[in-house]
Amino acid sequence: MALESGKDVYVDLDSYWDKMIKGGLEGDYSELKSFATYCLSKGVQPGVYWAPFTDWGFKAGKERRVEGSSFTYGDLWTKVNGGYHDFDGARALDPTHPGTQERIKLVIGKLKECGFKMIKIDFLGHGAVEADSFYNRKVKTGMQAYKIGMEYLLKQLGNRMLVYAAISPCMAAGRYVHIRRIACDAFKSISETEYTLNSVTYGWWQTYLYNYLDADHVVLANESYGENKARTLSAVITGTFITGDDFSVAGAWTTRAKELFQKKELLNLVADGKTFRPLNGSARKSATGVFWKKMDGICYLAVFNYGDSEKDFVLDLAKAGLSAQSVFVATDVFSGRLYNIGQGKQVQVAAKDVILLKFKI
Numbered sequence: 589m590a591l592e593s594g595k596d597v598y599v600d601l602d603s604y605w606d607k608m609i610k611g612g613l614e615g616d617y618s619e620l621k622s623f624a625t626y627c628l629s630k631g632v633q634p635g636v637y638w639a640p641f642t643d644w645g646f647k648a649g650k651e652r653r654v655e656g657s658s659f660t661y662g663d664l665w666t667k668v669n670g671g672y673h674d675f676d677g678a679r680a681l682d683p684t685h686p687g688t689q690e691r692i693k694l695v696i697g698k699l700k701e702c703g704f705k706m707i708k709i710d711f712l713g714h715g716a717v718e719a720d721s722f723y724n725r726k727v728k729t730g731m732q733a734y735k736i737g738m739e740y741l742l743k744q745l746g747n748r749m750l751v752y753a754a755i756s757p758c759m760a761a762g763r764y765v766h767i768r769r770i771a772c773d774a775f776k777s778i779s780e781t782e783y784t785l786n787s788v789t790y791g792w793w794q795t796y797l798y799n800y801l802d803a804d805h806v807v808l809a810n811e812s813y814g815e816n817k818a819r820t821l822s823a824v825i826t827g828t829f830i831t832g833d834d835f836s837v838a839g840a841w842t843t844r845a846k847e848l849f850q851k852k853e854l855l856n857l858v859a860d861g862k863t864f865r866p867l868n869g870s871a872r873k874s875a876t877g878v879f880w881k882k883m884d885g886i887c888y889l890a891v892f893n894y895g896d897s898e899k900d901f902v903l904d905l906a907k908a909g910l911s912a913q914s915v916f917v918a919t920d921v922f923s924g925r926l927y928n929i930g931q932g933k934q935v936q937v938a939a940k941d942v943i944l945l946k947f948k949i
Contacts, residue, residue: 598706598750599627600635600830613655613691617698624703635706635750636699640692640741641715642678656694659687666733667720676755680714683737684724696744707749709741709765712756731760738764752802762797769802770794770826776807778815778940781822782894785875788826788863792879795827795863805832808841808848814941816841817922818892820848821942824857825864825879825890853921853946857881857888864890867907877901880908882949889918889929889945893937900934910949918945 601608601623608623610616620636627634643661645652650662664687665672666680673680681688699707716734727733734757742764745751752767761768771787774780784803795801803826808816823829831849833841848854864879867889878901879890887908893899906912915930921944927935929945937943 596633597631598633598635600637600706600708600752602637602708603710605636613695613698617702621702628703633705633750634703635708635752636702636704637708637710638695638699639678639711639714640695640709641681641683641688641737642711643681644678646672646674646679654687654691657687657690659685659690664688664691666714666717666722668717669720673714673717673719675714676711678711678714680717682719682723683715683733683740684722684727686723688737689740692741693744696741700746700748705749706752707745708752708754709756710754712738712753712761716757716760731757734760758791758794759797762794766799767802767828768794768798769804771804774804774819774822775832776809776811776815776819778811778818778894781815781818781892782875784822784826785879785892788822788879789866789869789874789876792863792865800828800861801826801863802828802830805830807832808844809833810840812940813844814938816844816848818940818942820854821890821944822892824854825881827858827861827863829858851921853944857883864888865908867904878903882908885948886946887916887949890942891935891937891945892942893939896939898936898938900936902932902934903929905930916947916949918947920945 605620608619624634643665646661650660652661654661654664664681664685666682715737716730718730722733724736727736751765753761753765754769755772756768770791771784774784803823806819806823806829833845835842860883864881866876867878867880868876877892881888887910889903891901913931915928915933918927918929920927927945929935
């Protein structure tokens with residue numbers, strides 16, 4: 589699927605969309621189709637969610653018939669160490685099994701008929717698990733099985749959807765999807781901002797493996813303004829932006845969203861779609877506090893303070909390819925405050941807050 593930066597807006601139904609269908613995966617999808625049609629009528633691209641290599645109902649027994657096929661779920665379960673692979677509440681399905689593939693063909697076909705233009709595929713690690721054996725006897729490793737499963741999935745999608753991988757093999761998914769989530773679920777607090785940026789600190793290079801990286805949905809809720817800024821910027825510097833608050837009701841988050849989510853400088857960075865790089869590693873084996881990016885003759889420095897008290901940062905600009913002897917006058921995008929940076933000068937950031945410095949180079 590061709591990607592046009594800044595041209596499309598997607599609304600994604602996450603897990604439990606199956607409550608909108610009647611009669612299970614082989615049943616009536618008319619309500620789901622109505623949702624997709626409504627989105628398209630408003631100029632918005634409808635998205636949906638699915639985990640193609642997992643059985644969430646395995647505790648109900650192995651004799652259940654697999655939708656779209658004549659096999660039972662017990663036939664499809666990946667055989668691991670004489671048993672099965674259960675992780676995060678789901679049992680792994682063998683990607684090479686025809687029953688797994690027939691189920692994929694059924695569901696993807698239905699979703700395409702509904703008019704969906706995006707799919708978030710989750711728990712892909714279940715499709716890459718090492719096993720005692722696979723249905724396809726030529727397959728000897730989990731990665732070989734994953735390749736077969738993903739290639740079959742893409743064949744069914746037929747280049748009709750934006751493909752987004754959530755929990756997935758880090759590098760192996762690069763050839764199959766447009767977007768990969770950099771970490772697992774993140775929400776609103778400064779600790780979740782730090783958690784997300786831990787993955788950016790050590791995984792920023794994936795920006796060159798995928799079209800886009802995702803920092804998960806930004807939730808503002810009733811957190812402090814500093815935490816709202818930090819959570820917003822953590823997504824921006826990862827390269828994409830997804831909102832997660834309930835805007836059907838008014839609250840502190842609605843006012844903050846109007847200010848933060850429509851800030852032109854942040855939108856320009858998101859439109860570029862590429863991740864910032866860490867200025868330093870982290871001695872704590874967690875997220876670094878400083879990230880940088882050069883764009884259109886400007887250097888940006890995002891400086892995060894995850895702690896409970898204000899903190900001073902010395903920014904080693906040489907690590908961003910700039911002269912260590914130079915002093916630059918930088919502006920904080922959020923406050924407009926001026927800072928002198930470089931040559932050992934300190935920058936102070938309030939507790940649980942962030943500044944985004946920009947200066948010409």
